[in-house]
Amino acid sequence: MAERPEALDDGVGGAPERSRADAATGATGGCAWPSGEGVAPAPAASRWGRTLEVLAVATRLGLTSFGGPIAHLGYFREEYVVRRRWISEQAYADLVALCQFLPGPASSQVGIAIGIWRAGLPGGLAAWLGFTLPSAVALVAFAYGVQAVDAARAGWLHGLKVVAVAVVAQAVWGMARALAPDPQRASFAVGAALVVLAWPTSGGQILVLALAGLLGLWLLAGVALPAPPERAVPVGPRLGATALALFFALLVVVPLLRRAVPAQALAVFDGFYRAGALVFGGGHVVLPLLERAVVPPGWVTPEQFVAGYGAAQAVPGPLFTFAAYLGAVMRPAPTGLAGAALALGAIFLPAFLLVVGALPFWGALRRAAAFQAALRGINAAVVGILLAALYDPVWTSAIGGPADFGLALAAFALLAFWKAPPWLVVALSAFAGAALAAAR
Numbered sequence: 001m002a003e004r005p006e007a008l009d010d011g012v013g014g015a016p017e018r019s020r021a022d023a024a025t026g027a028t029g030g031c032a033w034p035s036g037e038g039v040a041p042a043p044a045a046s047r048w049g050r051t052l053e054v055l056a057v058a059t060r061l062g063l064t065s066f067g068g069p070i071a072h073l074g075y076f077r078e079e080y081v082v083r084r085r086w087i088s089e090q091a092y093a094d095l096v097a098l099c100q101f102l103p104g105p106a107s108s109q110v111g112i113a114i115g116i117w118r119a120g121l122p123g124g125l126a127a128w129l130g131f132t133l134p135s136a137v138a139l140v141a142f143a144y145g146v147q148a149v150d151a152a153r154a155g156w157l158h159g160l161k162v163v164a165v166a167v168v169a170q171a172v173w174g175m176a177r178a179l180a181p182d183p184q185r186a187s188f189a190v191g192a193a194l195v196v197l198a199w200p201t202s203g204g205q206i207l208v209l210a211l212a213g214l215l216g217l218w219l220l221a222g223v224a225l226p227a228p229p230e231r232a233v234p235v236g237p238r239l240g241a242t243a244l245a246l247f248f249a250l251l252v253v254v255p256l257l258r259r260a261v262p263a264q265a266l267a268v269f270d271g272f273y274r275a276g277a278l279v280f281g282g283g284h285v286v287l288p289l290l291e292r293a294v295v296p297p298g299w300v301t302p303e304q305f306v307a308g309y310g311a312a313q314a315v316p317g318p319l320f321t322f323a324a325y326l327g328a329v330m331r332p333a334p335t336g337l338a339g340a341a342l343a344l345g346a347i348f349l350p351a352f353l354l355v356v357g358a359l360p361f362w363g364a365l366r367r368a369a370a371f372q373a374a375l376r377g378i379n380a381a382v383v384g385i386l387l388a389a390l391y392d393p394v395w396t397s398a399i400g401g402p403a404d405f406g407l408a409l410a411a412f413a414l415l416a417f418w419k420a421p422p423w424l425v426v427a428l429s430a431f432a433g434a435a436l437a438a439a440r
């Protein structure tokens with residue numbers, strides 16, 4: 001049974017929204033977000049309790065979210081929107097659209113943003129730590145010599161790929177009903193899916209979102225809804241501008257420092273920060289950038305790189321945690337735990353800075369009538385992008401015959417009709433995958 005959404009409570013004693021928001025963030029000048037579509041800032045007394053709550057929920061997601069960034073968005077929607085109701089369907093779709101535009105790992109950025117709304121900046125950090133550390137620890141352990149799983153023969157791993165089909169299908173269906181409920185927006189979604197299938201690159205996704213925004217501005221302006229009441233987002237414009245300035249400053253200044261100061265740690269930070277800052281689409285798209293950063297200089301051998309990539313397929317959470325493995329095996333120092341921490345922090349830092357920088361201005365933009373119309377088109381296109389991803393790579397990499405389809409169908413029924421918790425469906429699917437492999 002879903003928990004009562006604390007984010008929508010009015011609090012005890014009828015404290016004004018503005019003062020409660022200031023108390024939660026410890027700052028003034030927070031940016032507004034529509035009430036009922038975002039997360040109300042926590043009172044100061046409960047902020048740290050909510051931070052621990054965010055950490056616990058994100059850690060569970062980090063332990064169970066297999067299937068790549070698209071599947072992660074499905075797991076997030078089930079946990080944060082459907083089960084806990086920390087954020088509405090509309091606000092979640094807005095976040096997905098925003099993070100599709102930003103460089104970096106989109107699913108991690110969505111989680112960071114939800115954590116920020118739930119418990120301020122500590123909540124954003126907790127959301128990132130919880131979702132990231134399980135796979136990072138597993139990959140560092142592998143770097144220290146833990147035997148890799150034979151992915152080609154691991155039936156349980158194939159079961160995890162199959163359950164990703166069910167997770168993504170449920171997310172597409174739920175978001176389509178909310179964000180593409182009429183013929184116009186349904187056509188946006190179908191058109192976006194066709195374009196992305198024909199042009200399966202991050203550039204194709206960005207083009208689709210941009211075109212959908214323009215078409216929405218033209219075709220959907222007449223269906224704008226009244227602006228809802230506002231609550232404060234715990235990130236003010238000044239902090240947002242500072243985060244954006246720091247993002248660009250590090251991108252420009254660190255390479256110059258690297259030339260002047262021949263320090264290996266600075267070179268490592270530069271290589272991984274640049275990979276995280278310049279990749280659109282996240283996931284597997286970052287692999288070429290990482291390969292160019294670590295293999296040509298001789299920090300990591302090609303064999304080590306490929307072995308780590310194989311191990312990364314067997315762990316949940318974001319693929320960006322592959323950086324922790326690379327940091328642990330690279331030579332010369334920093335290496336081991338120090339190298340893993342440096343590489344992991346460097347590759348995710350751009351994502352955190354961009355989310356903090358974009359949130360306050362995104363909230364202001366989305367309240368404009370014209371931008372709301374454009375955003376309706378973009379949200380419908382996001383449904384189409386997820387639909388295309390449901391086919392390739394999720395379906396094509398998981399469904400190889402009737403048994404796989406039957407397992408995916410059963411997992412979908414458990415999620416959509418029986419409302420089974422995702423972690424249980426993941427565990428059952430892994431067990432079923434192992435059983436099917438043993439029976440063959």
